Amino acid sequence: MKGFRGGVRAALPVVLGYLGIGLAAGVVERAAGLSHAEILLLSTVLYAGSAQFVLAGLLALGAAPAAIVSTVFLVNLRHLLLSAALAPALRGLPAWKNALIGLQLTDETFVVAAGRRPLSAAWMAGLNLSAWAAWAAANVAGAALSGLAADTRALGFALPSMFAALLVLQLRLQRRLRPALAVAAVAAALGVGAQLALAGPWAVVLATVLGATVGLALQRWTSAPSS
């Protein structure tokens, strides 16, 4: 159970989750004007659920490529924390193996791997490749099925629903809930305000940077100024 097959077996809940969300992602990406081949490329090369939703959403808004790349970067910066948290358990491995493992790091596979010690490269490969294959297959299936859906306007609402659900799950993970809620409120208000004022693609980047900074300031301010 420690090797590749053990990793594949441990991936089962992630695979099931990805099949569902990947279908929604494929539908949303198709609605944003991507071809089937582009969706296969996106889901295998980028392989990042929320970033793919973000990319589809921004493409649909007609955002500039530089703004899309910046937003994807900000959205995926959180992997720094996951990668850093996983590093001690994989310290003995050669750098190239850690690089390959890191390339396929996601929130969901992290959660599965974080509760498991010791970790082996083969086990991580089983987990990662299963999740990756399920994600790509579901994206392509969603793209194929979206043609059958009568009303894609309602299916397009999968995007904000996904964001809202991810937001709730992120808030549950926060150690300090109050500043996190303030971050959400500030970022939401700034995002809408900036979108209305600039009608441009940088609203999300601006809201994220300022929102996270407000959270850090609040946290510093409210925690005892002892030092």
Added chain:
Amino acid sequence: MDVRPEFLALVLACALVTALPRVLPLVLLSRATLPPWLLDWLGYVPVAVLAALTAIEVLVPGGKGLQLAGNPALPAILAAFVAAATTRSLLLSVLCGVAAYWLLL
């Protein structure tokens, strides 16, 4: 079944900026650690991004013009929030949000 060249470039650029934070800590850690304030700041980034994106998608549909009265996305997003808080399942939350939106359209 075409891949537009500009889309390929966009995906590769996005994949690069995604790979760096995924790979670098695993490869480099034990040699350097991030300062605590930066870790805290990074911890707030997902919340800020998702809140901004959700609010814009719901309140500024199509990217232009605030829409409040009679906006079917408002009760529908509430359904998605409630489903996420009670079930903790992304899939069920997406299904609830889309179903509510479809009923309200």
